[in-house]
Amino acid sequence: MGVRELGLPERIGSTDSLPSKVTIWEVGPRDGLQNEAEVVPVEVKLEFLDRLAGAGLTTLEATSFVHPKWVPQLADAEEVLARLHRHDGVRYPVLVPNERGLDRALAADVTHIAVFASATETFARRNLNSGLDAQFAMFEPVIGRAREAGLDVRGYVSMCFGDPWEGAVPPEQVVAVGKRLLDAGCSQLSLGDTIGVATAASVERVLDAFTEAGVTIGDLAVHFHDTYGQALANTLAALRKGVTTVDSSAGGLGGCPYAESATGNLATEDLVWLLDGLGVEHGVDLDALVETSVWMAGKLGRPSPSRVVRALAG
Numbered sequence: 001m002g003v004r005e006l007g008l009p010e011r012i013g014s015t016d017s018l019p020s021k022v023t024i025w026e027v028g029p030r031d032g033l034q035n036e037a038e039v040v041p042v043e044v045k046l047e048f049l050d051r052l053a054g055a056g057l058t059t060l061e062a063t064s065f066v067h068p069k070w071v072p073q074l075a076d077a078e079e080v081l082a083r084l085h086r087h088d089g090v091r092y093p094v095l096v097p098n099e100r101g102l103d104r105a106l107a108a109d110v111t112h113i114a115v116f117a118s119a120t121e122t123f124a125r126r127n128l129n130s131g132l133d134a135q136f137a138m139f140e141p142v143i144g145r146a147r148e149a150g151l152d153v154r155g156y157v158s159m160c161f162g163d164p165w166e167g168a169v170p171p172e173q174v175v176a177v178g179k180r181l182l183d184a185g186c187s188q189l190s191l192g193d194t195i196g197v198a199t200a201a202s203v204e205r206v207l208d209a210f211t212e213a214g215v216t217i218g219d220l221a222v223h224f225h226d227t228y229g230q231a232l233a234n235t236l237a238a239l240r241k242g243v244t245t246v247d248s249s250a251g252g253l254g255g256c257p258y259a260e261s262a263t264g265n266l267a268t269e270d271l272v273w274l275l276d277g278l279g280v281e282h283g284v285d286l287d288a289l290v291e292t293s294v295w296m297a298g299k300l301g302r303p304s305p306s307r308v309v310r311a312l313a314g
């Protein structure tokens, strides 16, 4: 069953301000799997990516070229990319923290990379072994060289809405980090609620801070975790502000190994259900996606936390 079969109107008055189409940035193979206790075999990762593309997702964050000792779950990045069945019309961005990571990514023939900055000092130290200011010395040459090589570069900003060690994060601090990434050459920012503490109000506040600083809303994506059950409400708040790219993870897989309080990402199935009900185009086949998440849950040995997966898979 899909939400449209319930006979709900596709567009209602209050949806007028919403975008007609949203790009779903699927992070399950990277953000989802980076936090698994067991390393998922390459064959399973490849089939996961293949099934996600088959379900209609056109942006699949495939892996990370980070230090293998820091994230052993993704130490097989070279092998995953070498054996990847690249579907036409699908982009496969990868995370790259530094020039060593960029060299590895270039050798693997990537076309899209993402650097990941922190909005706070403590998380920059824990996640990047760097500092709030020092992290840019790592990213700037990566972005410059990647752009010269013709790659597209996305910039993540972590801890935009709260930090487990520092508490509240001033929106102007988030904007300063984001603007430096855009100025260095990133084409899009993904604003991460790494530990899932955002509410619709704080989402609006941070997005407003960016637009007041002159950033175009179309250059912003949102990345929510569902720790307090707010991810969908936060997504709706962002859509109403004009955001058209939303990160999510099939089956709600995910977390961050360097932020223990981070739980699963917004589930792609839950996002698709919301978008269907709002009449917002996304291009994903929900049944095929649910089937993929049920298959993946079987491989991981535990049920998907996604409400939509549970409701549809029985």
Ligand SMILES: CC(=O)SCCNC(=O)CCNC(=O)[C@H](O)C(C)(C)COP(=O)(O)OP(=O)(O)OC[C@H]1O[C@@H](n2cnc3c(N)ncnc32)[C@H](O)[C@@H]1OP(=O)(O)O
Pocket: 031, 034, 064, 065, 066, 067, 068, 070, 071, 097, 098, 100, 101, 102, 104, 116, 127, 128, 129, 158, 192, 194, 255, 256, 257, 258
């Ligand atoms: C919110 C999120 O979900 S973000 C994603 C989750 N978090 C992550 O992925 C964390 C990633 N962090 C990291 O990989 C690390 O902190 C780094 C690479 C950024 C910095 O680590 P450091 O140990 O400070 O790197 P440093 O530059 O000192 O290099 C140390 C060694 O690692 C190697 N190294 C550094 N970067 C990489 C890389 N990307 N790939 C492989 N090896 C690397 C260096 O060559 C060096 O090797 P050597 O000792 O043999 O000379």
